Amino acid sequence: MLADSLLLKAKQGKLEIIEVMAAAEKIAAAGQRDQAIALYRKWIGHTDSPLVYAACFNLGVALSESGELIEAEKAYRQAISFNPDFIQARFNLGSALERQGRFDEALDEWRVILALEDSVLSSEKNIHLMALNNLGRLLEIVKNYKEAELMLEISLTLEPKQPDVISHWVHLRQKQCQWPIYKHPAGLSMESMIKGTSAIAMLSATNDPQQQLDTAIAFVESKVVADAHIMSDKSGYHHKRLRIGYISSDFRTHAVSLLTVELFELHDRSKFEIYGFCSTPQDTSPLRLRVIKAMDHFVRIADMSDEEAARSIRSHEIDILVDLQGLTSGLRPNIFKYRPAPVQITYLGFPGTTGLPGIDYVLADRFIIPEKETSFFTEKPLYMPHVFQVSDRQRKVGIKPSRSSCNLPDDAFVFCSFNNNYKITEEMFACWIRILKRMDVLENSPRSVLWLLADNKWAQENMTKAALQHGVSADRIVFASRVAPVDYLARYQVADLFLDTFPFNAGTTANDALWMGLPILTLSGRTFASRMAGSLLNSVGLPELITCTLQDYEDKAVNLASDWYENGTSNEVEYLDNQCEKKACKQSKIANLRRHIQDNLSTCRLFDLPQLVRDIEGLFEEVAVRFTGSSDHVTPLDKQEAVFDRQNKLINILPKNIKPELTRIVNFNNKTSWGIRDVPRFVELMNEVVELVEPGFYFSDNLFTWGRNNSLNDDAAFQNAWLTNIKNESDFTISWRRYLLACSAYQCVQLPGDFVECGVYWGTGIKTVIDYLGGKKFPKIFWGYDTYDYHPEEGHAEFTDQKEGFFDQVQERFNGYEQVKLIKGLLPESFIGNCPKEIAYLHIDLNSAKYEIAVLDALFDLVVRGGIIILDDYEWAGIYRTQKIVEDEWFDARRYRVMPLPTGQGLVIKR
Secondary structure, eight states, X not given: OOOHHHHHHHHXXXXXXXXXXXXXXXXXXXXXXXXXXXXXXXXXXXXOOTTHHHHXXXXXXXHHHTTOHHHXXXXXXXXXXXXXXXXXXXXXXXXXXXHTTOHHHHHHHHHHHHTSOHHHHHHTHHXXXXXXXXXXXXXXXXXXXXXXXXXXXXXHHHOOOOHHHHHHHHHHHHHTTOSSSSOOXXXXXXXXXXXXXXXXHHHHHOSOHHHHHHHHHHHHHHHSOSOOOOOSOTTOBOOSSEEEEEEESOOSSSHHHHHHHHHHHHSOTTTEEEEEEEOSOOOOOHHHHHHHHHOSEEEEOTTSOHHHHHHHXXXXXXXXXXXXXXXXXXXOHHHHHTOOSSEEEEOSSSSSOOOOTTOOEEEEOXXXXXXGGGGGOSSEEEEOSSOSOOOOTTOOOOOOOOTGGGTOOTTSEEEEEOSOGGGOOHHHHHHHHHHHHHHHHSTTOOOEEEEEEOOOHHHHHHHHHHHHHTTOOGGGEEEEOOOOHHHHHHHGGGOSEEEOOSSSOOSHXXXXXXXXXXXXXXXXXXXXXXXXXXXHHHHTTOGGGEESSHHHHHHHHHHHHHHHHHHOOOOSOOBSSOSSSOOOBXXXXXXXXXXHXXXXXXXXXXXXXXXXXXXXXXXXXXXXXXXXXXXXXXXXHHHHHHHHHHXXXXXXXXXXXXXOOGGGOOOOHHHHTTTOOOHHXXXXXXXHHHHHOOTTSGGGOOSSGGGOSOSSSOHHHHHHHHHTTOOSHHHHHXXXXXXXXXXXXXXXXXXXXXXXXXXXXXXXHHHHHHHHTTTOOOOEEEEOOOOEEEETTTTEEEEOOOOTTHHHHXXXXXXXXXXXXXXXXXXXXXXXXXXXXXXXXXXXXXXXXXXXXXXXXXHGGGEEEEEEEEETTTTOSTTHHHHHHHHHHHHHHTTOOOEEOTTSOEEEEOO
16 A cells, blocks of 8 residues: 555645655556556645646556546646646647547647647657657548648658658558659658658559568568567477468458458368467458358457467467468568467468568469569468469359449440559559540540549549649549449449559459459569469460550550440440350450450359369468477487376276377376475476477367466466465365466457356366456356265266355355356256356366266357367366267367367367
8 A cells, every 4th residue: 555654745745746756656666556646646636836737747647557548638638737838748648539539639639739839849849740740640540641641741841860750651642642652851862762661652662573672671670579589399280280370450341351261261171270360450340250250260469469479379389370461551570570380471461572581481373473583582482373362252242333323424435443542653544544545536436434443532633633634634534432342343344444553453453353254454564563463364364464564555455445346335245146055245355355254254263262272271281390200309218108108007097998099198297296386396397398298299289388478467466366265285286277277268358258167166266267367347157066976996976965065165255256156056957047148268177078068068059259168177087088088079079179288178269
């Protein structure tokens, strides 16, 4: 507790501001921030010091760090009321408002800073720059690109040496088609603008692979930690199925998920186990839910640090980690630096080299990355035999719109390009304008229009202005607003030819166009990004639509459009006869191209998803690091003999008809001395187990990395939590087991549903979990059960009548734990009328196959997706072996796998 004398002095106004700050800082450093907050409040309420604004500000900082944003906001406003020119308080107030999701108010607060007197701003240059940069950042997030660009330009004028600001400023100009992109604010050189260009912006800025590589390497040098310890086991693991982990912040309605969702669904589960590691903001979009359903395991890492996320991935013993992000927004590059998996691959998210030192391979095809260009990639290409890109054959298409509903003329040739506006360069737009103008001068040529995506009003204004400057009327450029994915796909049916961008080609957009039967004209260069559409066209048998020069691109577009007018202006594939046999069609080149796409839609390489998935899986199997059993990796012979000696003893007590795999019944509890009181010695013994057990032994295949370092709390905090729960000798014997329970329970805290404990004798497990998680007020159910008699000579346990007073003793132990509900009775009959509707965490400790299966039958369907089931004594010897076999059969029938933990427990994650 805070010293009464200190509070009294604060109340009496006997403390100076310096004394208050020093005392509060010392108290907060000791982990007692709430007491520091109390001290500030007491002093503020009883002082007439002119420096009270500083104490209010510090109070706001402490409250903000505690997550009390509304109270922090009040403190900052109080500081400003005492000192209206206190620029730091205004800046922090804006940050507190943003964290509450009150974006407009945050922006207004930072704008107030810009309106302060020049003398104030000049004396607080760093805060002035921070306000400008935060305005630019948040304005970009809310898609007010014009003002965002202005704020960052002012910031760069004040201080040109801001590479991160340059990065956003350049990309903002690209998003608005603000040409030329590289404009010169005062003091900013062309060299610094190019160096400051982000990796994603550089894909549109150049066709030079060396420049893109340089940009990626510069990013790595500035953003990736230099010193990160390697986490994965370089010798691989002994999994029967390769564990493939996909990691992304785009498991939502995003191009990456639109392309990959069927890949996840089609993976061969007899050979592969699929994990999703997600840092995506949660939503309920149908696509996200479909992605989650397609994964065997879905793990949220959004709230973890990079090191914590890497540890989580490592704990699942992932064989191959697949990056679906690359150098795009939301990337977590330092995760790969820790190398949580022996093999790490980048795929699909970023069409270029990542430069990341932890990435080994890039999935590609020989068109996308010609062998002569591999020197510009830090990753080694893994070549797909046909085409690099997967897609989704289940995407839904809306009703075909009329041209008039799209503001398109019925009698015109419609060129379209639905790429993001930042991919459109000044040079490419000028080419499109030349195409329209050349169509105008051809004899009897049709009217032609250019149909573009209206990504934002400033891009639309700038492109319209550019068209007028080139002598093309505004009505020739038609803009389409963003719509739902089904309606977006339907639009392709009313266009005639897709004009690709360069040097950043269409990716998902090209796939969508071809899926809808729309021909694409592309220009291929030297970079990955400039060759994407060409790869797709090759895979559908249309290499004639790939051009290599801008002039060839322009000529071919004009040729196709003029031929369409001369040989049939329908944009449908129409056959001349009414027979089922396809004999002839209208002779325009566009119609023939459409017919080719539609006739080959189900058989072409691009949309043969089962084969594409097999191709990817073949590459995974080729590069996977597997445990070889060589002398470099196996357990030393003397330790092996000790292990197998224990195994033989276990086998002798099993029923004669059971011949389990030796490596699946290693029982190491004797080695670790469960009853030890010395926690450091306990950890030391666990480390000995790690050395004894190599990956070839099944029980090392665990989820939580031996139970340590996998939570937000420090190990010392947990040790204190379990030691305070120890009431008798038996409690010491399961201390590490309770640690595993707490770690696994932590994974479920944010899930809907209750925590259910079935038959845990004294309730120590759930009591430790609650204490460890800080007594959070989430609902839990505890199921009491009747005690049982142990019959080792007969190899089973039986339930008997409850011992007198047992239930009352357990209930007394949980006095004051409002979130615990005890239920008296024999399972599973006691479920009736008492069962929760949803279960996030299910812990079963009944020591009887009969009763454990009864519990699973009754409760398994209630466990929510992502929920965890813990089976106690799953890997222990003796009578539990029969129980384990029965449980394995139950889960195998449902295509689930029980993962053995190093405490003898089994773990299942609900899909």
